[in-house]
Amino acid sequence: MLSILQKTVRPVLAVRGLHQSAIEVLKRPAPEDTVTASFGRFISEIKFHHLSPVVLHRSKRMVLDSIGVGLIGSTTDVFELALQHCQYMYAADDISFVYGRRGARLSPTLAAFVNGVATHSMDFDDTWHPATHPSGAVLPAVLALSDMMPSNSKPSGLDLLLAFNVGVEIQGRLMRFSNEANNIPKRFHPPSVVGTMGSAAACARLLSLDDVRCRHALAIAASLSGAPMANAATQSKPLHIGNASRLGLEAALLASRGLEASPLVLDAVAGVAGFSAFYEDYVPQPLESPSDGGHSFLLEEQDIGFKRFPAHLGMHWVADAAASVHQLLVGVGPGIISPAQVQDIHLRVPKSKYINRPLPKSEHEARHSFQFNACSALLDGEVTVQSFTPFAMGRPELLALLSRVHMEHPDDNPANFNRMYGEVQVNLVGGEILTGRCDTFYGHWRNPMTNESLAKKFRNNAGTVLPSDKVESLIDVVEELDRIGDCTALLSQLQ
């Protein structure tokens, strides 16, 4: 059983002599004035009352959606593989629940790992701006950690929500340190960079670590961050979220045992990279102490995007655009689309290598293919979970359409989830030209999914592995999360 260490204030650091004789005097700010220290203080000082009604509402929606996609994700091959790995390499440990698998429990960090993998396994999880998948990195870790706590002192629903929001907030703050983070990523997969940090922050919060240990948790996590984009669109991508969750939790646990790391990890120090190693441009900002007059969470200003189908966010624009063309075609024709009608298809999308795939060969690639999602929506009127099955992917009609796609990257279409658009132009053999354009798909933060739509998505997802009474119970529990005294009510329904 983990004993939550409440450490007294650390002894004051030995005074460092600033030697006038030294030519290169390393000017170091006093430990309390650093960006890193401000983050540590924030995590330890934030309180329930800092959560506004809007933030509570939005984060509960994120929690529900995240659990739902995690549950359906537990039916995937990559999840199975990750689970088997954990079960072979480690013994069963009766502690933390595995999504959707009755009776399966693992050590907390391993549960965080597999549940994180599940959450991102189908690319169905939430997306934020600047771009990352915030919930999958944080929720599995805080749930697993809650399972670890003694049964007579489980966190309340509000404890859980606060920790969750800390984890999301830290991610948002870190992404605002660079311009690079604003665009569709090219180098490091963002969840592997900020997700680990968010998980560490959330877990440090839930463990009630003091500000110094919170700071060390972040610094330890920085050494566990960073995975290259090249593994996106492969079977390994979900592990980026799984590992973010797991390693962030580990970092917090190690910090709670007294492990120390760089006190300047978030600060910009010339010649020695800290968290800045992951960005080409990096300008960190301190976080104001919430005790001095409140705190406004980023989630208040910038909502989340939820996905309607399991594919990269960019796909949602072309799918909606293509779906509107499908409606037009269905309106004028025999009711189904035939490739024979289509001469060619032009897609106007932002330039981004890893989501430009003319002929995807796996479900992972298909989820990262403008072409595939546009053609699926053109053919079927929508893209769904079923669109990525081997059968659907192999349909001759679909392949025929795919072979007729031309890609265009207009200058006014930036690779940025806040400003991009998707346009689909279909030239019919008869000479007619049909165009659809989507600036804001339904589910984007500018056009958020209604609570009903979100609940429907959750029911469809959770219903693949849980009986309907548990599904409904989960919807109720999450809705009431800020009012329940013991989060076991939530933890016990996940499988």
Next chain:
Amino acid sequence: MLRKFGLCELFGLTGPASPHQGITESFGAAVHSLSTAQLTEGVINRSKRMILDTLGVGLLGTRTAVFNKALTHSQSFMSEERSSVWGKSNMTLPPHYAAFVNGIAVHSMDFDDTWHPATHPSGAVLPALLALVETLPCRTSGLELLLAFNVGIEVQGRLMRFSREAHNIPERFHPPSVVGVMGSAAASAKLLGLSPAQCTHALAIAASSAGAPLANAATQTKPLHIGNAARRGLEAAQLAQIGLEGNPAILDLDRGFGVYYKDYSPSAMPDSTSSGFRWILEDQDVAFKRIPAHLGMHWVVDAALAARGKLVRADRNFDLGQIRQITLRVPLSKYIDCSSPATEHQARHSFQFNACSALLDDKVTVASFSEAQISRTALRELLSRVRVETPEDNRPSFDEMYCEVELETVEGQSYTARCDTFYGHWRKPLSHKDLVDKFRVNASSVLCTKGVEGLIDVIGNIERVSECMILGSYLRMTSSPHEQLYSVRYM
């Protein structure tokens, strides 16, 4: 895809690769097909020295605070397969966590080997392999262990030659966290006998576990970079074994392994079965440390000792109070420039501290980095008289740097000494006797004589050993606490 002119070609390291093969696939193929027949005497000798030294520093490292924290943390995991924790007679851990803590032990005091281009190659690989050996159903011979070890080293060396950035003292990512995990994955894949495709995927999966920022060097977390490299490389190989796939072009792409470097020019691994194959270790040896501190410190200590010697020879009655100013001429590298270290970790990464320790004590040893020693008034006094210069011609590269120490007395006398190559550097390797002595001192702090001598014997003859599990038994032969108390010696 257009292949850029690689650094490997500059060094004449490419050979004929199979046609139609990407770079990553060539690595996968080589990891799979390199065989014991390719191990030369030179490589066997050098890698045995690395294994012995690594075990010694690892054993000594099991008495550090960071090791104990990691051990406590790791004990909360359960598993059916268990692997030995070095220096503990009655404790085992899940194999990943054994690799983790033993790797941490190896790097805990910055006492482990260093290569050029710069990384600590052995600590990322050996703990993973030894943990894995204990779980395999069939016997692993010493030669097989040696082969897997060398595969892990070779892959690291090859990867570092993909960029110019890697040739200098690092600034962004800590190299063991970048190439170490890849080496561990390759070595583990070799020992597991994975197929070429699986070896390729092991590397791809490992790449997503690479990359820790340099800012955590000079802190208590630095050793975890090696521990995690060992652990996560092993994990990557095991995930590949059960079929997980990553990007099979991970080494080919800028947005793959290239993300860790500003300039990135990969090239294929030559066909390992061709007669032209040459291990990098054959041509580029490692450096072994005499002091548990960053490699750069070794130059400044040798120079400081020499300058001190000159001062003493000139004036037998000298005392340090007569030194007005100490000037250090060193390469520019922020993370080893620390004018007033507060922790042992900072002290191990401080030109100033190591120079002053040498001047004060006429030696720098394991004991020099204790809290009591760091906070000595006399030392602090000396530190206040240090100034650091970074001459243009002092390149921040372990292959090219030098250190100069100039002592100016109050009477205006000046004594200067310079070190270009410290004893233990690859240009001036430790003798066999001195390497074994270092091992004995380190290992004796934890193991009984039987264990210490047993390890020296087994490693010395490893290519003839038929079953490696014996290593584990020796690594667990601890001496009694009474003996440990009295076995502390200084190098």
